[in-house]
Amino acid sequence: MPRPRKRLAGTADPDKKRLSGKRTKTENSGEASPQVENSSPQNTSSSEICVKNLSRYWLMKSEPESRIEKGVDVKFGIEDLKAQPKHTTCWDGIRNYQARNFLRAMKLEEEAFFYHSNCKEPGIAGLMKVDVQFVRMMKRFIPLAELKTYHQAHKATGGPLKNMTLFTRQRLSVQPLTKEEFDFILSLEKKEPS
């Protein structure tokens, strides 16, 4: 069943459902499993993503445009994050196992890109730190199309975005980035839009 991406919750709200909110029976393993940070480096999935998991940089998707789902507007763009008390929100509403495991693997203060999805212009809008708090806008919006162009080129040249999860794992709403990917994307801010 639905209940996709982010649904906001101010700092002040204790009630709301947390990201671990139990739903149907199918939750199995995911729920019971404890912190990922504990000694056991249990494998989440593909080894490749596991490795990235150690990189401690993230990309999190959210929809900046209004869309009603089950009577609730799922809109939550970077401006909405900024508008939260303390610029902070709690990232709930994630059901996909893999995405949830990544949420659990995050540590405070790690950096994450805020990605706008399912909208007119998809792409990376800003920076957050895990907490989840707004840090700053990108100096310029980095469109998906531009990232895709680099991804394609890097597949041939072995550049930093050659394995970017955004393109290799479609539909994953919380994903890890390598330091190389993260730094390269930050470097794009200073470049002219391609």
Place this chain on the structure above:
DNA sequence: GCCAACGTTGGC
């Protein structure tokens, strides 16, 4: 709004 990709469900 369309639809490809892909995750989930459930019958067998």
Place this chain on the structure above:
DNA sequence: GCCAACGTTGGC
């Protein structure tokens, strides 16, 4: 455990 049907994600 297989796999068809179904539901969701998200670009275009």
